Amino acid sequence: MNQVQLILLVLALVITALAILSRFLAIAKIYKNEVIKELETESSPSGFLTQADLDVLPQPVRQYIKYVGAVGKPKLHNVRVAFEGGFKMDAKQQWLKCIAEQYNFFVSWNRFFYIKVFLGCVSVAGRDRYYQGKGNMLIRLASLLTVANAKGPEMDQAALITLFNDMCLFAPASLIDPRINWQTIDPLTVRGVFEADGRKVTALLYFNEQGELLNFVTEDRYDISGKNARKVKWSTPVNGYTEFADIKVPREVAAVWHYPEGDFCYARFQTIDIEYNCREFK
Helix, strand or coil: CHHHHHHHHHHHHHHHHHHHHHHHHHHHHHHHHHHHHHHHHCCCCCCCCCCCCCCCHHHHHHHHHHHCCCCCCCCCCCCEEEEEEEEEEECCCCCCCEEEEEEEEECCCCCCEEEEEEEECCEEEEEEECCCCCCEEEEEEEECCCEEEEEEEEHHHHHHHHHHHHHHHCHHHHHHCEEEHHHHHHHHEEEEEEEECCCEEEEEEECCCCCCCEEEEEEEEECCCCCEEEEEEECCEEEEEEEEECCEEEEEEEEEEEEEEEEEEEEEEEEEEEEECCCCCC
């Protein structure tokens, strides 16, 4: 074997090893395995959501659940939502194309979120989860280089308030959960206090007279993008509603940090598919 053949052989071995490693480390693979495991082990409630289930809720929440068409439908045990949209790493950056998907489970209260952001010829993939009371955000460049692996109490709380946000936006039938304490602020505004896994998170929900949820605002979410996590006001304003399988859901949702120095909208997601009570990974 001459030197050129040896170099080519080494390159082939390196490329093969990287390809195998990439498949093993791929965020999408991690996300898929976690969701499949949850789907295989979850239990599901029986019965249908009735008007009587809503009696304990404040009027704006009752009207919202009826508006989206959840009454008379099977009670939820999970939901899958798929998005496309844009993402920004910082306020001065141009919008980057992204795709995202998530599964929420309403018996175990576990959540798995996958996002892929396109940066020219490479991409950044992330998996955000709330699992057994713990939050974790894992981000990798080109499936190989880990650029973030956030854990700890601040991440746990951030993940919990995000779970509550998902319930309000994409699974309002789950808002009958007794762990949510509701307080009416005015005819179109309520405060929800969600308690789970030894933590409490709070949000204000703003509705219109038609029954649509317009915004979800909390001061209990931590921004973990910097060296030190800091609690920052966070909101997810809704821009219109669309319908899937006779259920109305937000057509477009933004995610906004309200920093003391100014607001920063870092994500815009358009709902492209939603499925309730999934039996298998899609």
